[in-house]
Amino acid sequence: xxxxxxxxxxxxxxxxxxxxxxxxxxxxxxxxxxxxxxxxxxxxxxxxxxxxxxxxxxxxxxxxxxxxxxxxxxxxxxxxxxxxxxxxxxxxxxxxxxxxxxxxxxxxxxxxxxxxxxxxxxxxxxxxxxxxxxxxxxxxxxxxxxxxxxxxxxxxxxxxxxxxxxxxxxxxxxxxxxxxxxxxxxxxxxxxxxxxxxxxxxxxxxxxxxxxxxxxxxxxxxxxxxxxxxxxxxxxxxxxxxxxxxxx
Amino acid sequence: xxxxxxxxxxxxxxxxxxxxxxxxxxxxxxxxxxxxxxxxxxxxxxxxxxxxxxxxxxxxxxxxxxxxxxxxxxxxxxxxxxxxxxxxxxxxxxxxxxxxxxxxxxxxxxxxxxxxxxxxxxxxxxxxxxxxxxxxxxxxxxxxxxxxxxxxxxxxxxxxxxxxxxxxxxxxxxxxxxxxxxxxxxxxxxxxxxxxxxxxxxxxxxxxxxxxxxxxxxxxxxxxxxxxxxxxxxxxxxxxxxxxxxxxxxxxxxxxxxxxxxxxxxxxxxxxxxxxxxxxxxxxxxxxxxxxxxxxxxxxxxxxxxxxxxxxxxxxxxxxxxxxxxxxxxxxxxxxxxxxxxxxxxxxxxxxxx
Amino acid sequence: xxxxxxxxxxxxxxxxxxxxxxxxxxxxxxxxxxxxxxxxxxxxxxxxxxxxxxxxxxxxxxxxxxxxxxxxxxxxxxxxxxxxxxxxxxxxxxxxxxxxxxxxxxxxxxxxxxxxxxxxxxxxxxxxxxxxxxxxxxxxxxxxxxxxxxxxxxxxxxxxxxxxxxxxxxxxxxxxxxxxxxxxxxxxxxxxxxxxxxxxxxxxxxxxxxxxxxxxxxxxxxxxxxxxxxxxxxxxxxxxxxxxxxxxxxxxxxxxxxxxxxxxxxxxxxxxxxxxxxxxxxxxxxxx
Numbered sequence: 088x089x090x091x092x093x094x095x096x097x098x099x100x101x102x103x104x105x106x107x108x109x110x111x112x113x114x115x116x117x118x119x120x121x122x123x124x125x126x127x128x129x130x131x132x133x134x135x136x137x138x139x140x141x142x143x144x145x146x147x148x149x150x151x152x153x154x155x156x157x158x159x160x161x162x163x164x165x166x167x168x169x170x171x172x173x174x175x176x177x178x179x180x181x182x183x184x185x186x187x188x189x190x191x192x193x194x195x196x197x198x199x200x201x202x203x204x205x206x207x208x209x210x211x212x213x214x215x216x217x218x219x220x221x222x223x224x225x226x227x228x229x230x231x232x233x234x235x236x237x238x239x240x241x242x243x244x245x246x247x248x249x250x251x252x253x254x255x256x257x258x259x260x261x262x263x264x265x266x267x268x269x270x271x272x273x274x275x276x277x278x279x280x281x282x283x284x285x286x287x288x289x290x291x292x293x294x295x296x297x298x299x300x301x302x303x304x305x306x307x308x309x310x311x312x313x314x315x316x317x318x319x320x321x322x323x324x325x326x327x328x329x330x331x332x333x334x335x
Numbered sequence: 336x337x338x339x340x341x342x343x344x345x346x347x348x349x350x351x352x353x354x355x356x357x358x359x360x361x362x363x364x365x366x367x368x369x370x371x372x373x374x375x376x377x378x379x380x381x382x383x384x385x386x387x388x389x390x391x392x393x394x395x396x397x398x399x400x401x402x403x404x405x406x407x408x409x410x411x412x413x414x415x416x417x418x419x420x421x422x423x424x425x426x427x428x429x430x431x432x433x434x435x436x437x438x439x440x441x442x443x444x445x446x447x448x449x450x451x452x453x454x455x456x457x458x459x460x461x462x463x464x465x466x467x468x469x470x471x472x473x474x475x476x477x478x479x480x481x482x483x484x485x486x487x488x489x490x491x492x493x494x495x496x497x498x499x500x501x502x503x504x505x506x507x508x509x510x511x512x513x514x515x516x517x518x519x520x521x522x523x524x525x526x527x528x529x530x531x532x533x534x535x536x537x538x539x540x541x542x543x544x545x546x547x548x549x550x551x552x553x554x555x556x557x558x559x560x561x562x563x564x565x566x567x568x569x570x571x572x573x574x575x576x577x578x579x580x581x582x583x584x585x586x587x588x589x590x591x592x593x594x595x596x597x598x599x600x601x602x603x604x605x606x607x608x609x610x611x612x613x614x615x616x617x618x619x620x621x622x623x624x625x626x627x628x629x630x631x632x633x634x635x636x637x638x639x640x641x642x643x644x645x646x647x648x649x650x651x652x653x654x655x656x657x658x659x660x661x662x663x664x665x666x667x668x669x670x671x672x673x674x675x676x677x678x679x680x681x682x683x684x685x686x687x688x689x
Numbered sequence: 690x691x692x693x694x695x696x697x698x699x700x701x702x703x704x705x706x707x708x709x710x711x712x713x714x715x716x717x718x719x720x721x722x723x724x725x726x727x728x729x730x731x732x733x734x735x736x737x738x739x740x741x742x743x744x745x746x747x748x749x750x751x752x753x754x755x756x757x758x759x760x761x762x763x764x765x766x767x768x769x770x771x772x773x774x775x776x777x778x779x780x781x782x783x784x785x786x787x788x789x790x791x792x793x794x795x796x797x798x799x800x801x802x803x804x805x806x807x808x809x810x811x812x813x814x815x816x817x818x819x820x821x822x823x824x825x826x827x828x829x830x831x832x833x834x835x836x837x838x839x840x841x842x843x844x845x846x847x848x849x850x851x852x853x854x855x856x857x858x859x860x861x862x863x864x865x866x867x868x869x870x871x872x873x874x875x876x877x878x879x880x881x882x883x884x885x886x887x888x889x890x891x892x893x894x895x896x897x898x899x900x901x902x903x904x905x906x907x908x909x910x911x912x913x914x915x916x917x918x919x920x921x922x923x924x925x926x927x928x929x930x931x932x933x934x935x936x937x938x939x940x941x942x943x944x945x946x947x948x949x950x951x952x953x954x955x956x957x958x959x960x961x962x963x964x965x966x967x968x969x970x971x972x973x974x975x976x977x
Contacts, residue, residue: 393783397783399783399786399787401729401786401790445965446961446964446965446968449965449968450919450964450968450969451923451968451969453721453725453727453782453923454919454923454968456727456783456786457727457915457918457919457923458919458964460729460911460912460915461912461915461916461919461957461961464908464911464912464915465912465954465957465961468912468950468953468954468957469954472950472954586908587794590790590794593787593790597787627798627802629794629795629797629798630794630795630798630799630802632791632794633790633791633792633793633794633795633798634791634795635791636787636788636790636791636794637774637788637791637792637795640778640784640785640787640788640791641774641777641778641788644781644784
């Protein structure tokens with residue numbers, strides 16, 4: 088049984104009288120790929136925003152690596168080993184792919200030298216090449232990020248997230264807006280990372296989720312209604328009902 | 336994608352090629368022209384530095400500072416007081432100008448940066464408007480819009496003798512040297528890891544923050560360095576003309592920095608120099624322009640932002656790419672289309688994306 | 690008591706000046722709130738109102754004609770500018786700001802070319818003074834104060850009680866949803882810019898008898914308008930009104946003890962100190 092890497096206790100978020108997330112207890116195990124699914128408005132994005140530190144919970148606690156991160160802002164959470172990738176791709180458009188990744192790597196450094204050229208940073212570039220090789224973007228290394236295809240930009244965003252050598256990746260709809268082959272690229276990458284990095288993803292695309300994850304948590308109206316392996320969830324009647332008769 | 340040209344002395348990239356060309360022109364120029372043009376050349380170089388300082392904060396860091404005229408003016412006046420009231424020499428006065436402006440830039444930066452991103456611009460506008468108000472009304476100190484002339488001491492260079500700013504040749508080369516050193520310093524900064532952070536902040540501040548950077552500190556660094564060099568440019572202008580006035584603080588002077596950078600091409604440093612050359616050159620040689628100068632500047636600004644936001648450098652890149660693709664210049668993309676007469680029918684590029 | 694009556698006059702001046710500054714700054718704020726445009730040409734629009742107003746009075750002798758024609762003309766100019774120049778670039782906020790700076794240069798210089806350098810005065814349509822509480826106060830200034838209040842009430846009613854006003858507030862809150870709900874967002878943008886221009890120009894005409902009309906009027910008022918918008922909190926309507934009143938009162942009362950320029954510098958210094966302590970303004974500006 089793996090260690091718990093991320094845990095929430097009674098996580099709740101209200102917006103006025105609307106309870107978007109209600110008393111959610113999550114337990115994510117090290118090395119797993121967990122999917123957070125549910126119909127529109129189920130509260131998935133709100134959970135993501137709270138886990139990443141962009142939104143404070145109304146009540147409840149979040150624990151990461153046995154440290155409470157409930158009210159921490161995002162940059163503190165990311166410095167503790169959690170990396171984020173957003174639904175709307177968030178990269179540095181006018182920088183090259185290499186510069187994007189190098190910038191991400193440098194974020195971990197305490198001190199940046201104003202006298203050296205960043206293009207002379209051999210150690211940094213070695214690490215950049217490692218990462219680009221890993222995610223399959225080597226051939227685009229010198230291209231400007233905004234000129235990449237949508238799918239490659241998503242992959243670049245993952246490279247940025249991986250640059251900090253995180254223990255856990257939190258992804259919000261990583262396949263959003265991607266074509267079938269682009270989605271394939273992302274899925275392959277995630278499968279490769281499986282076991283090495285704990286991954287939690289919010290996703291709409293049921294096919295993608297089913298084949299990729301170790302286990303699923305299903306959210307509806309802000310509450311967990313079911314948890315388990317994909318095969319179990321597939322046949323869960325309550326889940327089927329919630330997705331309005333979609334057959335799996 | 337463009338390739339670089341290999342020469343025996345090293346790689347010639349488009350960027351350092353442009354720098355080298357400009358440096359060559361700048362050095363040869365003074366030997367080919369008369370005193371008036373020497374004077375103009377020195378002025379334009381100083382204004383180019385002013386523009387480049389703005390490029391640092393706007394082109395590289397993405398912060399639109401409309402208050403740069405304030406730093407320009409402060410630099411000029413700080414050096415003036417150092418000379419007139421404290422009897423300092425040319426180099427010391429310039430250092431004073433640099434440092435005083437840097438300190439003020441840090442102070443003002445602390446206010447401006449903490450307001451929201453749109454608020455930042457507004458605060459910088461307020462800075463220059465208030466500075467202008469103060470400078471224009473405190474006539475006894477600043478000389479108001481009529482200004483005051485400054486007697487600049489001679490500079491003693493070891494083994495070479497004493498030189499006066501009234502000597503057009505010396506003045507030109509002095510300005511060229513200072514501008515050159517300043518540009519090199521700024522270039523160093525933008526090519527350093529810190530410069531990379533500047534551009535990250537410009538492109539996606541939120542993401543930069545998430546990657547662990549203290550964005551406020553980096554903005555402050557950019558703003559202070561940028562302001563300090565605007566101050567140096569102010570000092571140089573004063574040396575060239577022998578004159579300071581409150582009109583250094585006018586809003587349109589802030590606008591000049593913007594226009595040099597936009598017209599020349601932002602995020603290049605050298606674009607601002609080009610822009611200054613073009614704009615100031617044009618306004619001096621096209622007659623009748625001085626009367627309607629603001630009108631022309633306004634029209635150029637509108638034209639540039641709507642049609643050509645990357646300025647002359649951007650246009651030149653497009654021209655260069657066009658020439659390279661047609662084989663006129665070395666470098667350039669592999670021909671892709673099978674109907675291209677230059678293409679090898681067996682070597683069509685295979686793209687791995689859809 | 691001489692000081693007492695001077696003080697009373699200063700306070701009245703502060704209130705009336707504050708109200709009209711609020712009118713100008715409200716337009717600037719609306720343009721910022723809805724279109725996210727920092728309109729550097731706003732002062733120039735105010736100046737154009739005064740200048741066109743002056744030409745109207747010169748031609749017809751009627752202040753009423755000026756009051757009618759100038760704001761409408763400038764409103765139309767504003768709408769045209771938004772539709773033609775600003776629309777294609779409205780996504781890039783810094784570029785738009787630079788464009789409005791270009792407009793500032795063009796408008797101010799055109800005014801210089803047509804109106805000439807220097808300033809001219811306009812006589813107030815309502816002359817004389819009113820005596821009360823031991824002081825004599827300019828009737829016209831009181832009228833201006835009252836008119837400003839009326840206009841602001843109308844603006845409030847428009848924004849909160851009419852359909853179009855609700856549309857404007859909807860677009861301001863959430864552009865995409867508003868568009869999805871069928872609100873004609875581009876028309877709203879054009880109208881908002883026109884409305885802001887109209888209000889600025891109207892203030893220009895109203896103030897013409899009090900300040901002198903000249904092509905540099907715009908720059909003078911620009912600093913004030915930006916200052917009160919920042920201090921009030923970018924995007925906050927209440928903030929603009931409160932900040933305008935505070936600004937005008939501080940400046941006018943200080944002028945009792947120092948020259949007007951010194952008073953202005955002092956007031957600005959105080960307001961900047963405030964912004965240092967509270968960067969989001971009095972009412973915590975709505976934007977990022």
